[in-house]
Amino acid sequence: MIFIDACFGKPTPYTPVWMMRQAGRYLPEYMAVRKEAGDFLSLCKDYKKASEVTLQPVDILGVDAAIMFSDILVVPLEMGMELKFVKGEGPVFDTPIKCMDDLDKLSVEKAVKNLDYVYDTIKLTRDKLAADKALIGFCGAPWTIATYMIEGGGTKTYNVSKKMVYDNPQLLHAILRKVTNSLKLYLEEQIKAGVNAVQIFDSWASALEQSAYFEFGFSYINELVDYIKDKYPHIAVIVFPKGISGFLGEVDGKFDVFGVDWSTPLMSAKEILGKKYVLQGNMEPTRLYNKDAIDEGVDEILSIMRGKRHIFNLGHGILPDVPVENAKYFIKSVQEKSAKYCK
Numbered sequence: 001m002i003f004i005d006a007c008f009g010k011p012t013p014y015t016p017v018w019m020m021r022q023a024g025r026y027l028p029e030y031m032a033v034r035k036e037a038g039d040f041l042s043l044c045k046d047y048k049k050a051s052e053v054t055l056q057p058v059d060i061l062g063v064d065a066a067i068m069f070s071d072i073l074v075v076p077l078e079m080g081m082e083l084k085f086v087k088g089e090g091p092v093f094d095t096p097i098k099c100m101d102d103l104d105k106l107s108v109e110k111a112v113k114n115l116d117y118v119y120d121t122i123k124l125t126r127d128k129l130a131a132d133k134a135l136i137g138f139c140g141a142p143w144t145i146a147t148y149m150i151e152g153g154g155t156k157t158y159n160v161s162k163k164m165v166y167d168n169p170q171l172l173h174a175i176l177r178k179v180t181n182s183l184k185l186y187l188e189e190q191i192k193a194g195v196n197a198v199q200i201f202d203s204w205a206s207a208l209e210q211s212a213y214f215e216f217g218f219s220y221i222n223e224l225v226d227y228i229k230d231k232y233p234h235i236a237v238i239v240f241p242k243g244i245s246g247f248l249g250e251v252d253g254k255f256d257v258f259g260v261d262w263s264t265p266l267m268s269a270k271e272i273l274g275k276k277y278v279l280q281g282n283m284e285p286t287r288l289y290n291k292d293a294i295d296e297g298v299d300e301i302l303s304i305m306r307g308k309r310h311i312f313n314l315g316h317g318i319l320p321d322v323p324v325e326n327a328k329y330f331i332k333s334v335q336e337k338s339a340k341y342c343k
């Protein structure tokens, strides 16, 4: 699998490429299956349909890896928090965690067991996926998941969870501890079901100042990474802490790949982290609206990474209104243009 070789820094015939959020609403084929399922969560819970949409970007775009179709929030859902996705608003937890009693009602064991629809999606997908394509499992980082559990949904200011950083750090650590315990076992079950790599999404890393991020954010990611790498060294681990370009020098851990977000200059990420980690990223996702912008973005990134220690990706998720034709053009351009650097 060229994707896995690249994760471990081995030479590959071209730079492998996939896109965060590649299974999703920009694909009419996805919209059709979601409609059949009824809604987004029903789609996540129907392993046959979830597997079908996982495979769509491989068949339609020719990406080098599939990412299992699910969501980071199925973990707090199955720990016992009621979750709904509201049109135009995103995810909503009606009863956010306010105190220790609320947290005590959630169960790690229940979550790990109830998430069997995810493991079933993985098994079926790995069976159907071509042998040379990797299957990526994932989870949210404890901090990003905790913000949803505390705020009750998405937020612009993170004021409720950040208040907890300073007013009640013990409760925040207790939440992060419980989520981390669930995620260790959850990732382990994903690996047993057949994923070849796992990515930890810390989408809201940038909400915290440096000292708070390392205390409440990155330390829990590293605990997960240590747990997985100690037991399953052959599984590639990718971390994606979004928006921490100001403190890349402090980043350290046993993961294999560091995901660079689009706002971080790739050259500086390469200088600071490129020797220690394979880098993934980081084309600005809105370049996908325009083919000239795609050409320019791909050329620039390839000229920096030169086909070595690199997995091509966007610097965050693909947006729902991107033309499929442009997404195809992007994937093909990377695969073709990178080959000359890899000779």
Ligand code: CP3
Residues within 6 Å of the ligand: 019, 020, 021, 022, 023, 024, 025, 034, 040, 067, 068, 069, 070, 071, 072, 073, 085, 090, 091, 138, 140, 154, 201, 203, 317
């Ligand atoms: O990448 C993939 O193709 C695999 C599937 C995947 C989804 N969510 C499907 C999804 C993955 C890896 C995620 C991760 C996720 N979910 C993150 C981290 C990644 C990131 O983008 O930063 C976060 C923060 C979430 C939480 C979440 N789920 C939000 C905020 C929303 C609503 C946002 C929106 O764009 O409406 C979701 C819903 C969601 N998860 C959709 C998909 C395809 C859209 C649901 C739909 O079909 O309407």
